[in-house]
Amino acid sequence: MTKRQEICLKIFKALELLIQTKTLSEIKVIDLCQASGVSRSTFYTYFYDIxxxxxxxxxxxxxxxxxxxxxxxxxxxxxxxxxxxxxxxxxxxxxxxxxxxxxxxxxxxxxxxxxxxxxxxxxxxxxxxxxxxxxxxxxxxxxxxxxxxxxxxxxxxxxxxxxxxxxxxxxxxxxxxxxxx
CATH class of the missing domain: 1.10.357 (Tetracycline Repressor; domain 2)
Structure with missing residues (x-):
């Protein structure tokens, strides 16, 4: 698994957990970063937005x-x-x-x-x-x-x-x- 895939998968897994209690539009990038352990700058390296x-x-x-x-x-x-x-x-x-x-x-x-x-x-x-x-x-x-x-x-x-x-x-x-x- 590449580093990119590994980071994206961490973010995905965090989203999968957060989405159980909030709608996607209620989840903020900072919430996703905290839940995944990925910095905001790293998040924006791979994704545009939530x-x-x-x-x-x-x-x-x-x-x-x-x-x-x-x-x-x-x-x-x-x-x-x-x-x-x-x-x-x-x-x-x-x-x-x-x-x-x-x-x-x-x-x-x-x-x-x-x-x-x-x-x-x-x-x-x-x-x-x-x-x-x-x-x-x-x-x-x-x-x-x-x-x-x-x-x-x-x-x-x-x-x-x-x-x-x-x-x-x-x-x-x-x-x-x-x-x-």
């Missing part, structure tokens, strides 16, 4: 899963792995999903998911998106980000295979074909 910590964890969880859909993973494979990764960090994400602003995981995940699927299909399939397809992609990813948020807010009790089936049932056929073949 919101960038769960975003870092999100990206770490999505890099081998959601962000690979349409590239090396099918629609269902990527989402199954995504939900399994979120479930492995349940203590954090069931609390984080209650945040609702531009920095929230709902919005951040939507932007990352949209960009990844769009880029992966363009690069792998050399697909040129029509305006109509981009609207469908946008609305589909936004709806699925909201479903993921609901799953998190509900305590992640719906089994992974069932939630993946729900995702599969709510994707336009052309999009699934672009991601799966």
């Amino acid at each position: 919101y960038s910590v769960p975003q870092w964890i999100w990206d770490d969880s999505m890099q081998p899963t959601l962000y690979k859909i349409g590239n090396t993973l099918t629609w269902d494979e990527g989402h199954k792995l995504m939900f399994e990764n979120l479930l492995s960090r349940k203590a954090l994400f069931i609390k984080i999903y209650w945040e609702n602003n531009y920095h929230s995981i709902l919005e951040y995940g939507y932007r990352g998911g949209y960009d990844a699927v769009k880029k992966n299909v363009e690069n792998r399939k050399k697909h040129v998106w029509s305006d109509t397809e981009l609207v469908e992609l946008d609305y589909t990813i936004k709806a699925l980000a909201s479903l993921t948020t609901k799953w998190g807010r509900d305590g992640m009790v719906v089994p992974v295979n069932f939630i993946v089936q729900i995702f599969n049932d709510h994707v336009p056929q052309f999009l699934k074909e672009l991601c799966d073949t």
